Amino acid sequence: xxxxxxxxxxxxxxxxxxxxxxxxxxxxxxxxxxxxxxxxxxxxxxxxxxxxxxxxxxxxxxxxxxxxxxxxxxxxxxxxxxxxxxxxxxxxxxxxxxxxxxxxxxxxxxxxxxxxxxxxxxxxxxxxxxxxxxxxxxxxxxxxxxxxxxxxxxxxxxxxxxxxxxxxx
Amino acid sequence: xxxxxxxxxxxxxxxxxxxxxxxxxxxxxxxxxxxxxxxxxxxxxxxxxxxxxxxxxxxxxxxxxxxxxxxxxxxxxxxxxxxxxxxxxxxxxxxxxxxxxxxxxxxxxxxxxxxxxxxxxxxxxxxxxxxxxxxxxxxxxxxxxxxxxxxxxxxxxxxxxxxxxxxxxxxxxxxxxxxxxxxxxxxxxxxxxxxxxxxxxxxxxxxxxxxxxxxxxxxxxxxxxxxxxxxxxxxxxxxxxxxxxxxxxxxxxxxxxxxxxxxxxxxxxxxxxxxxxxxxxxxxxxxxxxxxxxxxxxxxxxxxxxxxxxxxxxxxxxxxxxxxxxxxxxxxxxxxxxxxxxxxxxxxxxxxxxxxxxxxxxxxxxxxxxxxxxxxxxxxxxxxxxxxxxxxxxxxxxxxxxxxxxxxxxxxxxxxxxxxxxxxxxxxxxxxxxxxxxxxxxxxxxxxxxxxxxxxxxxxxxxxxxxxxxxxxxxxxxxxxxxxxxxxxxxxxxxxxxxxxxxxxxxxxxxxxxxxxxxxxxxxxxxxxxxxxxxxxxxxxxxxxxxxxxxxxxxxxxxxxxxxxxxxxxxxxxxxxxxxxxxxxxxxxxxxxxxxxxxxxxxxxxxxxxxxxxxxxxxxxxxxxxxxxxxxxxxxxxxxxxxxxxxxxxxxxxxxxxxxxxxxxxxxxxxxxxxxxxxxxxxxxxxxxxxxxxxxxxxxxxxxxxxxxxxxxxxxxxxxxxxxxxxxxxxxxxxxxxxxxxxxxxxxxxxxxxxxxxxxxxxxxxxxxxxxxxxxxxxxxxxxxx
Numbered sequence: 001x002x003x004x005x006x007x008x009x010x011x012x013x014x015x016x017x018x019x020x021x022x023x024x025x026x027x028x029x030x031x032x033x034x035x036x037x038x039x040x041x042x043x044x045x046x047x048x049x050x051x052x053x054x055x056x057x058x059x060x061x062x063x064x065x066x067x068x069x070x071x072x073x074x075x076x077x078x079x080x081x082x083x084x085x086x087x088x089x090x091x092x093x094x095x096x097x098x099x100x101x102x103x104x105x106x107x108x109x110x111x112x113x114x115x116x117x118x119x120x121x122x123x124x125x126x127x128x129x130x131x132x133x134x135x136x137x138x139x140x141x142x143x144x145x146x147x148x149x150x151x152x153x154x155x156x157x158x159x160x161x162x163x164x165x166x167x168x169x
Numbered sequence: 170x171x172x173x174x175x176x177x178x179x180x181x182x183x184x185x186x187x188x189x190x191x192x193x194x195x196x197x198x199x200x201x202x203x204x205x206x207x208x209x210x211x212x213x214x215x216x217x218x219x220x221x222x223x224x225x226x227x228x229x230x231x232x233x234x235x236x237x238x239x240x241x242x243x244x245x246x247x248x249x250x251x252x253x254x255x256x257x258x259x260x261x262x263x264x265x266x267x268x269x270x271x272x273x274x275x276x277x278x279x280x281x282x283x284x285x286x287x288x289x290x291x292x293x294x295x296x297x298x299x300x301x302x303x304x305x306x307x308x309x310x311x312x313x314x315x316x317x318x319x320x321x322x323x324x325x326x327x328x329x330x331x332x333x334x335x336x337x338x339x340x341x342x343x344x345x346x347x348x349x350x351x352x353x354x355x356x357x358x359x360x361x362x363x364x365x366x367x368x369x370x371x372x373x374x375x376x377x378x379x380x381x382x383x384x385x386x387x388x389x390x391x392x393x394x395x396x397x398x399x400x401x402x403x404x405x406x407x408x409x410x411x412x413x414x415x416x417x418x419x420x421x422x423x424x425x426x427x428x429x430x431x432x433x434x435x436x437x438x439x440x441x442x443x444x445x446x447x448x449x450x451x452x453x454x455x456x457x458x459x460x461x462x463x464x465x466x467x468x469x470x471x472x473x474x475x476x477x478x479x480x481x482x483x484x485x486x487x488x489x490x491x492x493x494x495x496x497x498x499x500x501x502x503x504x505x506x507x508x509x510x511x512x513x514x515x516x517x518x519x520x521x522x523x524x525x526x527x528x529x530x531x532x533x534x535x536x537x538x539x540x541x542x543x544x545x546x547x548x549x550x551x552x553x554x555x556x557x558x559x560x561x562x563x564x565x566x567x568x569x570x571x572x573x574x575x576x577x578x579x580x581x582x583x584x585x586x587x588x589x590x591x592x593x594x595x596x597x598x599x600x601x602x603x604x605x606x607x608x609x610x611x612x613x614x615x616x617x618x619x620x621x622x623x624x625x626x627x628x629x630x631x632x633x634x635x636x637x638x639x640x641x642x643x644x645x646x647x648x649x650x651x652x653x654x655x656x657x658x659x660x661x662x663x664x665x666x667x668x669x670x671x672x673x674x675x676x677x678x679x680x681x682x683x684x685x686x687x688x689x690x691x692x693x694x695x696x697x698x699x700x701x702x703x704x705x706x707x708x709x710x711x712x713x714x715x716x717x718x719x720x721x722x723x724x725x726x727x728x729x730x731x732x733x734x735x736x737x738x739x740x741x742x743x744x745x746x747x748x749x750x751x752x753x754x755x756x757x758x759x760x761x762x763x764x765x766x767x768x769x770x771x772x773x774x775x776x777x778x779x780x781x782x783x784x785x786x787x788x789x790x791x792x793x794x795x796x797x798x799x800x801x802x803x804x805x806x807x808x809x810x811x812x813x814x815x816x817x818x819x820x821x822x823x824x825x826x827x828x829x830x831x832x833x834x835x836x837x838x839x840x841x842x843x844x845x846x847x848x849x850x851x852x853x854x855x856x857x858x859x860x861x862x863x864x865x866x867x868x869x870x871x872x873x874x875x876x877x878x879x880x881x882x883x884x885x886x887x888x889x890x891x892x893x894x895x896x897x898x899x900x901x902x903x904x905x906x907x908x909x910x911x912x913x914x915x916x917x918x919x920x921x922x923x924x925x926x927x928x929x930x931x932x933x934x935x936x937x938x939x940x941x942x943x944x945x946x947x948x949x950x951x952x953x954x955x
Binding site: 032033034035036037038039040042043045072073074077086088093095096097098099100101102103104105106107108111130131133134136137138139140141142143144145146147 | 213
């Protein structure tokens, strides 16, 4: 069946099996930034943003997304088409600076959960950060530096230097 | 030690860390930005034309013989290409433990056996055009099992009355193996006369400590893709901690030449020991060799829990005695591990329950240690961060806490009185090694006193000890422990490194060392940059490809910074000499009159040549050569890192709930090459340890089947569960380590269990001796206390 939605800023119409999950669709389409950790919705590594909310893509049928807006990790980093410069989201930069990344497997999901939080709540408390990222399990870091990274990203966003990717639709 | 002195690099080099330009600084992690952007970096982030998708069929029975396998219905599923099982593959007895050769683990495993020994044991693999077809075909394989009696309790297993798990004729054992009694391995050692020494002690603390199954839970499951290259060589891209051992063991099981196999390790999504195991590589490779097609095999999360590897459960019985002044004079430890159905790491893990703990208190008159690893029909143990140390320290550090209480001493004081110090050794080092005799060593660095003092100060230990008991049902308490580990396996672990000067005067560093998220690519680049006086951006790292990088044993035993770092430093020192000699030719000076500084060769009389000029001359102008150096490194010693951990808990006496209120880990890891990454290692290990202490547990039904093999039922800590954790890296310098470094990867997982147990005792007067410390177990103990 065909389903139309906005994917990383572009309108797409993809042919999917009715029982296919968004996770399966994304990867078949060649977007490998979304990772599989459990396939049961318990670990958060396959998190994407659907209409701005972090969701485990292994638990969503693609067929249910008609008219939705889906963002994956590939959608929050872009190249300036004039200069070729890579523009990353401050959450990504701050994760690196804070030492919040060890193996990196949970990181795309965690970055998207953090972006989902900061878009709604630009100045979250530590408790709000913990609640927003609680569904993203990390076994390497002990979370300490990830909380710090989200706080730093909130400050960087407040400075206004970052501009999200232009709509490519 | 002469062989260790090469090209001006003494094994024991005294340097001033304050002068370091790159080491000790938080440079940008070399793979950080790509990972933050989710770039395709892991095994399963790439597809291949004509790729087959493989799935495993695993045993539903704990112990059974396979009479026959009928694949007719499975083969009829559209898209099924290949099914391999015991009756169409060759049984090559081996161990999956990715250790050096010869492995100190019994050869008790074949790829697909005619006998299954635990629920989750491998029975067959199906490779098909789609994953869905493979899953369907797995369901349609008919296996005729003859169910055998099973044994799940390690004490019962070795009683002589239990069913024999390994009755195969081609079993090949290690130290202490006695498969007829279900003993995978064992070792016994006595220094002095233990019973006499214990009798002479004024106080003795005794106990039995039980630790159950746990899984590493790397977020990336075991993943593997194999294919044939244009020369018909087998290429295996795999999530491994041990690419070179994986190549050797795959060659062994598939009866191929080592040279005809290439193993590539891309980014790896965590390992913690689980990926030191060679499980999938030869299965995937067998499908590719049989079909000529690329094959992908990724474990499910349930398979991670029951088919991959676990932490060996242990029963540790201990008696520790001290004289009236608080000097620890006798330690008797008896460790029985449950290695599950196969003996992977069985000998060495249980051995390390003693060898990583007993040297900490080296003023003893007698030490006794017995270690045995029992086969049972349960999931298979393997390497897991801490590697026996976690198990041993639960017993030792709780018993020492009891001694302190009996003597009326501060728990910090008894440790200060007894712990090993710089310039000292322990007879245990020589007696207990990794599955064999050990290596004598004298410590060249030990800042445990600084760990104890700075940790206590940051934690507020002395103030909190003076606090009056809490009113009401929730009681707070504090506990602590001291720890040591090692840095690599002495005289066994070897790493090599190659440096190539690029035409622009930068360098390519090639290492077999295996970054599994630990940051070793970054740390090794820093070591090279420091030695070559360039910023870390001038070091490009290529790692972990058996075709393109030199050998390294891999990421285990807390070895990489120390062992691989030693190889990198040595190769870099050789490169310094080479660059100086080329510069000498250019300046008409002997190379001894030239040194390197700020990316330049500088002569005594003040002339200088930038590296790019030197490189261009070497490549193109005169006496042409590609400046390349290589070096290997192994160490006659394994300098231990040290740590002091402090925990504050609140125990709810009405619900039995334990909450960690505060946690401080003060660590001596030598010079921290990258302090932030080192802190991250400590924090991750501490949280994993807390999680193991409080919630992580395998629950089995009566037939040996794990009933909670998912993240919703097996609880690992998430962000909201995180207590405050503070890490303190104390100043330390290890003369035998690269720029003063020792290890940090494993040690900190060993602290939370004893520190929390001791804090619970301080809070409510119960000694918990079995993890996890669940509310039920706390309430039961409170009731017993009365």
